[in-house]
Amino acid sequence: MRISTKGRYGLRVLVDIALHPDESVILRDIARRQSISEKYLWQVINPLKAAGFVHSLRGSKGGYMLAKDPAEITVLDVVTALEGPVSIVECLSGEDACGLQVECATRDVWRKVEDGIKEIMRGITLADLVRKQRESQSRSVLSYVI
Numbered sequence: 001m002r003i004s005t006k007g008r009y010g011l012r013v014l015v016d017i018a019l020h021p022d023e024s025v026i027l028r029d030i031a032r033r034q035s036i037s038e039k040y041l042w043q044v045i046n047p048l049k050a051a052g053f054v055h056s057l058r059g060s061k062g063g064y065m066l067a068k069d070p071a072e073i074t075v076l077d078v079v080t081a082l083e084g085p086v087s088i089v090e091c092l093s094g095e096d097a098c099g100l101q102v103e104c105a106t107r108d109v110w111r112k113v114e115d116g117i118k119e120i121m122r123g124i125t126l127a128d129l130v131r132k133q134r135e136s137q138s139r140s141v142l143s144y145v146i
Contacts, residue, residue, distance in 0.1 A: 001088045003079060009036055010044045010082045011075065014053060018070045018130045024063030044082070051081035070130055076121035086121070088114045
């Protein structure tokens with residue numbers, strides 16, 4: 001399994017929007033802050049909107065805002081919305097994916113690995129990432145106090 005730029009950028013977009021909870025955020029500003037092409041952001045924001053993570057506002061104060069509480073959005077939710085189901089090997093993706101699944105000794109190994117990945121991704125929320133981002137930003141601010 002490999003998370004594409006769409007999945008990685010989608011998570012960064014949501015963190016960026018969540019860092020501005022009291023205002024709508026325009027894609028041009030997200031693109032600048034995240035060093036992502038504004039054109040590419042359109043391919044990311046539409047599935048996030050379809051999944052119900054963000055909503056758009058029109059007009060002079062238009063832009064994007066979170067549609068859910070950041071504590072209710074997990075990394076797994078975002079990756080699944082942008083990448084599809086998380087599956088590390090083909091044989092776990094369905095009942096008919098492999099004719100050897102009944103007697104295959106390695107299938108349980110891949111299932112445990114996949115379950116572990118999903119558990120970790122399910123255990124990290126957008127609120128956790130926002131908190132971490134704020135902490136790293138506060139550490140990077142130079143202090144000239146003597």
